[in-house]
Amino acid sequence: MTAVTPYRSGLRTGRDGFAQLLRAEWTKIRTVRGWTAGLALVALLIVGLGVLFAAGSHSSCSKGPIEVPCPAPLTGPGGVPVQDRFYFAHQPLAGDGSVTVRVSSMTGQIRKPDVTPGVRNVVPGVTPWAKAGVMIKQSVRQGTAYAALMVTGSHGVHMQYNFTEDLAGRPGGVSAASPRWLRLTRTGDTITGEESADGSHWTTVGTVRPPGLAGKVEIGLFAASPGDLTVTPNVMGGAAVASRFAEVTAVMDQVGVRGVAAGGTWGRDDIGVTMEADGVTPHHPGGLVQSGGTFKVTGVGDIAPSAEGMPVERVLTGVLTGLVAMTAVAVLFVTAEYRRGLIRTTLLASPRRGRVLAAKAVVIAAAAFAAGLVGAAVTVPVGQSILAANGNVLAPVAPLTSLRVIVGTAALLAVAAVFALAVGALFRRSAMAVIAVVVTIIVPYVLAVASILPEEVSRWLLRVTPAAGFAVQQSMPTYAQVTARYAPAEGYFPLPPWAGFAVLCAYAALALALAAHRLRRSDV
């Protein structure tokens, strides 16, 4: 018997860690000119289209015959843009005190779309967020701090303060048979709102300390009615949103004010009323009719945050086009290997196929993130300053929200790139993969945002398709207590930013798992 010595190569064993795989994939993406050009194109499209959009958006307001820069929007105590228009019957209050009323009726009128052109079509009715009740406000100046307890058109009792904050009380409306008692008490900096169905058993709605409400304040009765919102489809796509005049009249009696000077008279202010063209006649005035102990307060307008100004994400219009380019690069990153037969070499060098896919995903995600980050980080500040220079009113945005929009955009591109890579590995055909990715991510977004589909279908699409990921770009908050059109077409997504992004991530993970399965099971 002769001993057989197995052959051993004199060469050192090559290292095959994940780091080597990453390096290999990084070399591939770095050295194919079309792909680096594609990545650069992604960043350039985001910046270029964003700047183009900003440069093309001009805004000015006319004051009579002359054009003037638009005034800065009215802001509340927190710096958020607000609307502050209501009728206020008030008395000064220096220290602690309270106001108690009984609300026994809420009626009003609403202007509906004209049936006969040119003839005002006004019908009786109360809008859902018409409100009337008691209020403590810093001053009669618009935008100052306040706390209010109110009966609403169809949402029951609410306590609201400083425009954005809202606490719900008991539901139900008011009538002569079932009136509602409201009481607002100030103790130091604390405001307590209580309600009662009989005037003797009181339930606390909320105890709040509104920032900015201190020292000498005004206390009294108020009424306001936001406009009636009608949405009509537009033949060019999109929709026309109109807010039509609505006013509310509340009947309040058993008024009791404590803490004010004895025998004080009621100050009357139609806060925020605008004048007609003649400059003296108020446009849709509110009013107060006092007979004995009964107060009939009529109000128009709303006390609420407003969605005025251009949100920060508007300058990121180029992301959609950048995403198409990114999809093509990510798909090619894997399908090109099949077309050229390079995949055999790749898998020969690294027989553990799942790891190859993982390395590819990491590299394409990093490249897409970098391209998106450069694009968004340049576009947002540059675009915002161009917009501001063109006289556009920008919606104020917190630095952290702005950061989330920028980083979220980069992450959106990264995860979408991973999704595209996985779909490419699954189909192994470029055209099919690119179209599949565009049809699942971009088409639902376009159909939803361009108002081609009805609103409910649009919302549903943005919940269940990968297009939900675009939610990460939404900077504007929504408020349950505000009458507004929070539709995808207006930039409002049905899911919160990170939840929407998670939907996209789930799709990417699923596609990656399927791709890994196919790569392991089938020949290349």
Next chain:
Amino acid sequence: MRREVHAEWTKVRTVAGPWWLLGAFVVLTVAAGAVAAAVVPCAAAGCGQDAARISLVGVQLGQAMVALLAVPAICGEYSTGMIHTSLAAMPRRTVALAAKAVVVGGLTLAAGTLAVLGSVLAGRLLLPGSGFVPAHGYPPLSLADGPTLRAAVGSVLYLVLIALLSLGLATAVRDSAAAAGVVLGLLYVFPIAVLMVSSEESRRLLWSISPTNAGLAVQTTVDLADLPISPWGGLGVAAAWAAAALAGGGLLLRLRDA
């Protein structure tokens, strides 16, 4: 030209992909239209909705499938190297491209007719359930009605034009991923970009030169006066895009090495 068309027809006929795709195209288009017809409400008279357009909304989705038929028809040849054989057998390159256009366009015409007829039928059956009833000013959807017939025929022609546009662009771009990106960008991102333009005047201008917006104007049956372009004029814009893409693709095919 007959022999070229026959050759192209054989290429399409003998692989399974296009047939699956055409089947999926018809199903998806009808399904999307049916869903829209079932969920868009018309609560009262004067709800401002366009019944024909709602039933035919599936065309918006179906056009991606048409692009998926047209782009690989030419790019597939480049990626497999088949293009060398094709052009060796059919040296008249313009004619070869024209033959491809005839086959792809013909298939789209046939499948598009099916899809549009299915959508109109679905709309006729489902729209009354959503409130589109004569009392609200909506008689049942019928092809005997002039504007509805125009919307239906126009939608089929629009799909054919999108097929030709995709084919032309794909011939010019050659790489299938890039071609798919360019075609879909034109079809879907352009309309969104139009919405972002703030000036009303330039928005209407861009709207009327975008192949998707202008081309689908042919589906409109209400508020025609508000459109920046007439329905057939809009289809003409889409036709101009298709013609330009085919001409450019044909020219490049003649000038470049395969």
